[in-house]
Amino acid sequence: MIGKNSEKFSKDWKSASFDIVIVGAGPAGLMAAIAAARTGARVVVCEQLDRPGLKLLATGGGRCNLTNTSTIDEFVAHFGRQGRFIRPALDALKPPTLRTFLEELHVPTVSPNGFHVYPASQSAGSVLQALGQAAESLRVEIVVGAKAIRLGLEENLITGVETTQGLIEARRVILAGGGQSYPKLGGTGGGYAMAEQAGHKLIEPIPALVPLITKETWPGQFAGTSIASARIWIDLKGYPREGLRGDLLLTHRGISGPVVLDLSAEIAQILRRRAEVPIRIAVTPDVPAADWSAQIECWRTQAGRKQLFTLLDQKLPASLAEALCQVAGIPRPTIAAQVSAEQRTRLSEALTGLSLTVIGTEGFDQAMVTRGGVSLRDVDPNTLESRLVPGLYFAGEILDLDGPCGGYNLQWAFSSGYLAGRSAGKA
Numbered sequence: 001m002i003g004k005n006s007e008k009f010s011k012d013w014k015s016a017s018f019d020i021v022i023v024g025a026g027p028a029g030l031m032a033a034i035a036a037a038r039t040g041a042r043v044v045v046c047e048q049l050d051r052p053g054l055k056l057l058a059t060g061g062g063r064c065n066l067t068n069t070s071t072i073d074e075f076v077a078h079f080g081r082q083g084r085f086i087r088p089a090l091d092a093l094k095p096p097t098l099r100t101f102l103e104e105l106h107v108p109t110v111s112p113n114g115f116h117v118y119p120a121s122q123s124a125g126s127v128l129q130a131l132g133q134a135a136e137s138l139r140v141e142i143v144v145g146a147k148a149i150r151l152g153l154e155e156n157l158i159t160g161v162e163t164t165q166g167l168i169e170a171r172r173v174i175l176a177g178g179g180q181s182y183p184k185l186g187g188t189g190g191g192y193a194m195a196e197q198a199g200h201k202l203i204e205p206i207p208a209l210v211p212l213i214t215k216e217t218w219p220g221q222f223a224g225t226s227i228a229s230a231r232i233w234i235d236l237k238g239y240p241r242e243g244l245r246g247d248l249l250l251t252h253r254g255i256s257g258p259v260v261l262d263l264s265a266e267i268a269q270i271l272r273r274r275a276e277v278p279i280r281i282a283v284t285p286d287v288p289a290a291d292w293s294a295q296i297e298c299w300r301t302q303a304g305r306k307q308l309f310t311l312l313d314q315k316l317p318a319s320l321a322e323a324l325c326q327v328a329g330i331p332r333p334t335i336a337a338q339v340s341a342e343q344r345t346r347l348s349e350a351l352t353g354l355s356l357t358v359i360g361t362e363g364f365d366q367a368m369v370t371r372g373g374v375s376l377r378d379v380d381p382n383t384l385e386s387r388l389v390p391g392l393y394f395a396g397e398i399l400d401l402d403g404p405c406g407g408y409n410l411q412w413a414f415s416s417g418y419l420a421g422r423s424a425g426k427a
């Protein structure tokens with residue numbers, strides 16, 4: 001069973017021989033192990049934590065949004081500038097093939113909204129258990145509590161991996177140690193040093209899919225308030241006003257929610273060169289400021305004795321209506337007839353271009369993924385083998401790739417693990 005203690009390995013490893021060592025038992029490493037073992041290779045996975053797949057268990061709030069129903073072209077587009085790199089891996093294990101693969105392991109999947117895909121069990125544990133059982137049935141050795149420290153390298157050839165439990169000899173190594181996000185769940189950037197040891201360049205890791213901290217403190221008073229289908233954009237020259245659209249959440253220190261997470265890495269990048277990033281939020285992106293202004297004027301003349309808050313409350317969730325009135329400087333008891341022209345303008349602006357100032361992110365502790373990592377420049381996308389050291393492969397978040405919320409990152413972890421494992425197994 002997956003997650004056995006490391007005693008067995010400590011006793012046996014000197015006598016065992018392996019073709020491939022995989023560093024990291026996350027989704028990428030476990031899938032790589034299965035794919036490599038299916039080619040007949042003898043595979044060992046070393047995992048620094050005392051159990052495999054800890055981060056996988058936390059995905060999708062424990063429900064594991066493992067992929068989505070996008071086409072491969074859409075996947076490529078969602079990985080941005082470097083998206084082309086993922087295509088061969090996605091071709092090797094397509095999103096529908098991942099679902100079939102899991103179904104064959106008795107983990108059927110469902111897509112309740114036609115886009116996000118989850119295990120029908122609604123449990124990330126069932127996915128981890130299936131991967132563990134598949135690996136075990138292929139005689140993959142999973143060693144927990146074994147942190148990989150250095151590559152064994154002789155004259156640019158792989159000889160194995162030095163771990164906290166000793167040297168494991170093998171001619172091929174797959175680095176699948178993930179990024180730097182959520183250190184408690186294994187995100188320690190534990191594979192970066194080994195990649196650098198092999199001569200690979202590292203792109204500075206920054207937190208991605210991370211909540212943002214704002215200079216304004218009022219969101220904290222309304223923490224938990226969600227804004228459905230808002231539009232958010234970076235209010236700086238050169239950044240598109242279309243921004244991104246999706247659900248947003250007010251938090252104790254600022255803002256979060258899918259649309260904020262998706263924009264967060266870009267903001268984190270700007271924060272490296274300036275202290276503050278102005279952003280704007282259209283709470284009602286389909287209603288222009290002029291229409292709101294006309295609506296408020298209409299309330300003033302036709303429902304003048306009603307509180308403005310009560311009228312707005314009929315159009316928006318109560319806590320959001322309260323927050324916007326506060327931002328516009330309209331005390332709650334104000335009746336519609338008392339609303340000044342200036343207050344009307346401020347409220348219309350707050351509804352269509354609410355201004356906030358981002359001064360930081362919640363950092364790697366709360367970042368769901370890492371932007372940056374091992375540069376793609378020296379990695380062959382068709383095999384995921386290093387172009388610098390033959391026999392060295394990469395899979396998953398360790399590489400300089402990150403996708404948005406919605407199952408993109410796990411699909412990449414599984415597909416890249418599959419391709420790296422298969423390539424290393426056949427090499």
Ligand SMILES: Cc1cc2nc3c(=O)[nH]c(=O)nc-3n(C[C@H](O)[C@H](O)[C@H](O)COP(=O)(O)OP(=O)(O)OC[C@H]3O[C@@H](n4cnc5c(N)ncnc54)[C@H](O)[C@@H]3O)c2cc1C
Pocket residue numbers: 023024025026027028029046047048049052053054055056058059060061064065066067146147148149176177178179181182185186187188189190191367368369395396397398406407408409410411413
């Ligand atoms: C809270 C949370 C929720 C998420 N939800 C989703 C979701 O619903 N859908 C989605 O697509 N993505 C989600 N993600 C992102 C997704 O979990 C990651 O993209 C994915 O886990 C990356 O897989 P990986 O195998 O590359 O790395 P990881 O899952 O990070 O696994 C790497 C493993 O390597 C081990 N390791 C590191 N260094 C060493 C070393 N030196 N020696 C030995 N072992 C080492 C680590 O302990 C870890 O177990 C979520 C992330 C978080 C944090």
